[in-house]
Amino acid sequence: MQTHRYDVVIVGAGGAGMRAAIESTKRARTAVLTKLYPTRSHTGAAQGGMCAALANVEEDNWEWHTFDTIKGGDYLVDQDAAEVMCREAIDAVLDLERMGLPFNRTEEGRIDQRRFGGHTRNHGEAAVRRACYAADRTGHMILQTLYQNCVKEGVEFYNEFYVLDLLMTEVDGERRTSGVVAYELATGEIHLFQAKSVIFASGGYGKVWKTTSNAHTLTGDGMGIVWRRNLPLEDMEFYQFHPTGLAGLGVLLTEGARGEGGMLRNATGERFMERVAPTIKDLAPRDMVARAMVAEVREGRGAGPNKDYVYLDLTHLPKEQIESKLPDITEFARTYLGVDPVTELVPVFPTAHYAMGGIPTDVNTRVLSDNDTVVPGLYAAGECACVSVHGANRLGTNSLLDINVFGRRAGIAAADYAVEHDYLDLPVDPQGQTMALVEGIRSATGGERVGAIRRDMQETMDMNAQVYRTEATLKQALTDVSELKRRFAHISIQDKGARFNTDLLEAIELGFLLDLAEVTVISALERKESRGGHAREDYPTRDDVNFMRHTMAYRTEGRDGETTVRLDYKPVVTTRYQPMERKY
Amino acid sequence: MIEAAEVTLNVRRFLPEVDDQPHWEEFKVSAFPTDRVLDALTQIKEQQDGTLTFRRSCGHGICGSDAMRINGRNRLACKTLIKDLDISAAITVEAIKGLPLEKDLVVDMEPFFDAYREVMPFLVPEGHEPTRERLQSAEDRARFDDTTKCILCAASTSSCPVFWTDGQYFGPAAIVAAHRFIFDSRDAAAEERLSILNDREGVWRCRTTFNCTEACPRGIEVTKAIQEVKRALIFRRV
Numbered sequence: 001m002q003t004h005r006y007d008v009v010i011v012g013a014g015g016a017g018m019r020a021a022i023e024s025t026k027r028a029r030t031a032v033l034t035k036l037y038p039t040r041s042h043t044g045a046a047q048g049g050m051c052a053a054l055a056n057v058e059e060d061n062w063e064w065h066t067f068d069t070i071k072g073g074d075y076l077v078d079q080d081a082a083e084v085m086c087r088e089a090i091d092a093v094l095d096l097e098r099m100g101l102p103f104n105r106t107e108e109g110r111i112d113q114r115r116f117g118g119h120t121r122n123h124g125e126a127a128v129r130r131a132c133y134a135a136d137r138t139g140h141m142i143l144q145t146l147y148q149n150c151v152k153e154g155v156e157f158y159n160e161f162y163v164l165d166l167l168m169t170e171v172d173g174e175r176r177t178s179g180v181v182a183y184e185l186a187t188g189e190i191h192l193f194q195a196k197s198v199i200f201a202s203g204g205y206g207k208v209w210k211t212t213s214n215a216h217t218l219t220g221d222g223m224g225i226v227w228r229r230n231l232p233l234e235d236m237e238f239y240q241f242h243p244t245g246l247a248g249l250g251v252l253l254t255e256g257a258r259g260e261g262g263m264l265r266n267a268t269g270e271r272f273m274e275r276v277a278p279t280i281k282d283l284a285p286r287d288m289v290a291r292a293m294v295a296e297v298r299e300g301r302g303a304g305p306n307k308d309y310v311y312l313d314l315t316h317l318p319k320e321q322i323e324s325k326l327p328d329i330t331e332f333a334r335t336y337l338g339v340d341p342v343t344e345l346v347p348v349f350p351t352a353h354y355a356m357g358g359i360p361t362d363v364n365t366r367v368l369s370d371n372d373t374v375v376p377g378l379y380a381a382g383e384c385a386c387v388s389v390h391g392a393n394r395l396g397t398n399s400l401l402d403i404n405v406f407g408r409r410a411g412i413a414a415a416d417y418a419v420e421h422d423y424l425d426l427p428v429d430p431q432g433q434t435m436a437l438v439e440g441i442r443s444a445t446g447g448e449r450v451g452a453i454r455r456d457m458q459e460t461m462d463m464n465a466q467v468y469r470t471e472a473t474l475k476q477a478l479t480d481v482s483e484l485k486r487r488f489a490h491i492s493i494q495d496k497g498a499r500f501n502t503d504l505l506e507a508i509e510l511g512f513l514l515d516l517a518e519v520t521v522i523s524a525l526e527r528k529e530s531r532g533g534h535a536r537e538d539y540p541t542r543d544d545v546n547f548m549r550h551t552m553a554y555r556t557e558g559r560d561g562e563t564t565v566r567l568d569y570k571p572v573v574t575t576r577y578q579p580m581e582r583k584y
Numbered sequence: 585m586i587e588a589a590e591v592t593l594n595v596r597r598f599l600p601e602v603d604d605q606p607h608w609e610e611f612k613v614s615a616f617p618t619d620r621v622l623d624a625l626t627q628i629k630e631q632q633d634g635t636l637t638f639r640r641s642c643g644h645g646i647c648g649s650d651a652m653r654i655n656g657r658n659r660l661a662c663k664t665l666i667k668d669l670d671i672s673a674a675i676t677v678e679a680i681k682g683l684p685l686e687k688d689l690v691v692d693m694e695p696f697f698d699a700y701r702e703v704m705p706f707l708v709p710e711g712h713e714p715t716r717e718r719l720q721s722a723e724d725r726a727r728f729d730d731t732t733k734c735i736l737c738a739a740s741t742s743s744c745p746v747f748w749t750d751g752q753y754f755g756p757a758a759i760v761a762a763h764r765f766i767f768d769s770r771d772a773a774a775e776e777r778l779s780i781l782n783d784r785e786g787v788w789r790c791r792t793t794f795n796c797t798e799a800c801p802r803g804i805e806v807t808k809a810i811q812e813v814k815r816a817l818i819f820r821r822v
Binding site for chain 2: 036037039040041042044045093094097098099100102103104105106107108109110111134137140141144148149151152159186215216217251328332335336337338449450451452493494495497498499500501502503
């Protein structure tokens with residue numbers, strides 16, 4: 001076992017992790033630990049853009065952006081946090097440009113901007129051009145640009161180091177951060193990283209669902225690690241299903257396609273979003289569009305042999321516009337469905353996409369152990385965190401914004417903390433829990449297979465905890481997940497080796513996914529209202545009297561080692577916007 | 585109704601803790617024509633042999649994790665559909681060449697990233713930092729658009745015969761990265777990058793075999809980019 005010492009350890013090398021690393025490396029000795037290579041992260045799959053009220057092409061201001069974010073989040077957004085994000089958005093975009101990001105340009109040579117779902121002029125009057133973009137590869141460009149600047153700054157990476165535990169040391173009755181434990185994929189060796197501060201920037205957990213836009217590797221590891229250390233998770237019932245996944249596959253087609261003028265049609269050719277959101281139509285927020293699509297299919301107006309999808313229509317757009325502004329999604333449709341968006345309708349259906357919930361933090365990315373107690377030295381940013389700037393439904397482009405604004409804040413805050421504090425002694429047997437996890441799986445001899453359990457989990461979550469939910473479906477999901485957790489205790493893996501053991505890796509990942517599926521379903525069961533991405537058919541309206549509050553889920557360990565999930569609530573921070581009915 | 589068919593994959597295996605030498609092993613899977621080779625590999629790993637080892641992440645050709653040699657050609661497993669391969673014979677799958685083999689389809693990527701990092705793959709701007717964005721015309725932006733698409737999958741570099749035989753050659757992907765900045769109107773370090781690439785292990789090693797252009801899953805005209813760098817070196821003008 002090797003031991004390392006860094007002021008700051010960052011877990012994850014996607015957009016948030018690398019943005020943090022650029023700041024932190026300038027201020028303190030920093031290591032970035034990633035289970036992949038830095039440029040493999042799913043930030044690179046983001047397509048459409050990053051919103052900021054630059055007003056390069058039409059009048060705009062960050063207060064309108066703030067309002068849209070809050071309304072889009074169905075008023076579950078912490079308004080102070082949204083203000084921070086939307087105000088700092090402008091510098092976040094300009095910083096990226098100065099780092100070299102090749103944005104599309106206007107005729108004057110400024111950063112070009114386009115329309116995106118839920119982003120409006122003057123509190124909802126009409127769609128506004130706010131999304132800064134680089135074709136439909138904005139995430140790819142952000143990821144590459146951030147990695148390039150990490151190279152420039154000499155950021156130290158530990159590639160294919162899978163972090164499996166957070167180390168905390170009790171000081172004066174308070175748990176403080178003292179490091180992490182990582183498993184080196186190439187060798188199977190366990191490494192201890194002693195650190196003054198730790199930033200989790202480990203991404204989402206979209207592989208809980210079967211139809212998903214998420215990478216195979218998005219298994220909620222960071223959220224799971226924090227959870228197993230008995231820190232809370234916030235608003236886990238709020239998960240976004242992106243309207244336009246390639247039907248049957250879930251591969252993402254950017255909302256920017258509708259920003260460029262694309263529209264959704266049912267089997268009869270009707271542009272059904274005109275009925276649902278008369279003002280901004282196809283550019284309504286994602287939760288509304290996803291529900292409308294599912295409703296079309298349920299009411300028999302779905303297209304295709306099984307009437308189980310709708311169409312994205314770009315055929316009225318000029319070929320040059322499609323090929324220059326939307327080249328990648330055009331290729332995805334051609335490659336995976338054999339459909340040419342220039343001349344044909346593209347079959348689409350909602351796909352699991354983004355966790356609004358996650359590790360609770362304040363606006364300075366400090367992780368909370370309850371509604372307001374900070375865990376000294378622990379930070380989180382990006383999809384694994386819940387600030388909460390996305391509330392019950394994230395607006396398109398605000399995730400790329402989130403990782404840049406809060407990634408930067410995390411890098412600065414964690415480095416400042418490290419400069420002001422000393423290393424803590426590591427807890428007794430720091431690697432114990434990790435060794436038990438790894439060796440337990442490696443030596444297990446049960447008959448259950450990881451792939452089968454994962455598939456069963458994904459099927460029940462798609463069936464019972466997707467766009468629409470009811471008490472009955474969620475109870476079914478909970479029963480199924482509990483049974484799957486029982487089966488998971490009896491798995492075995494075939495690869496017993498030390499080197500590049502991805503069989504072992506996938507088993508560990510599944511353990512995290514099952515924990516998070518359970519928290520998601522339990523949180524969803526108790527929220528007896530419909531708000532944003534959480535649509536309960538048995539409680540179809542928003543209930544501000546009883547549920548205008550964040551869910552806080554806590555893991556508690558009983559004496560027998562059994563764990564239970566306890567729910568509590570946290571007030572929403574409201575500054576200047578009172579909840580209104582959400583119409584578009 | 586499209587039927588699943590039995591497909592045979594012949595995979596070049598190497599388990600470093602067991603095998604002295606790589607060897608070929610056949611697997612049969614049931615696959616739909618629209619399945620990806622990655623789906624077939626996943627099926628083998630889940631249902632037949634958990635020791636089969638490969639990298640993958642996004643599953644749709646954007647993260648660059650799963651470059652491998654499929655039927656003798658470098659491709660991404662997640663972007664290669666069964667229907668586009670001849671399934672009357674076994675589909676051969678092996679690790680990309682020219683990088684140290686670690687296990688099955690996994691190679692050591694460090695030498696590849698080392699070459700990338702050597703060409704100064706970041707913007708080096710001139711003058712004071714502007715308060716707003718730097719201006720750039722759409723034409724200037726278009727000048728280097730093609731080489732911004734690179735996902736660092738190593739398909740091009742590991743398809744290059746010069747790279748296979750000469751362990752020191754930067755390789756196509758690193759030159760693509762240099763090109764992306766040399767031709768960016770906002771950048772001021774073209775001279776330095778050109779000097780690096782003028783080295784004996786630089787662009788002059790390229791023999792214009794076009795393997796890289798054929799291999800690139802992003803459709804980058806790699807050979808053209810290398811030619812543009814060579815021309816810039818000859819005329820010292822970008």
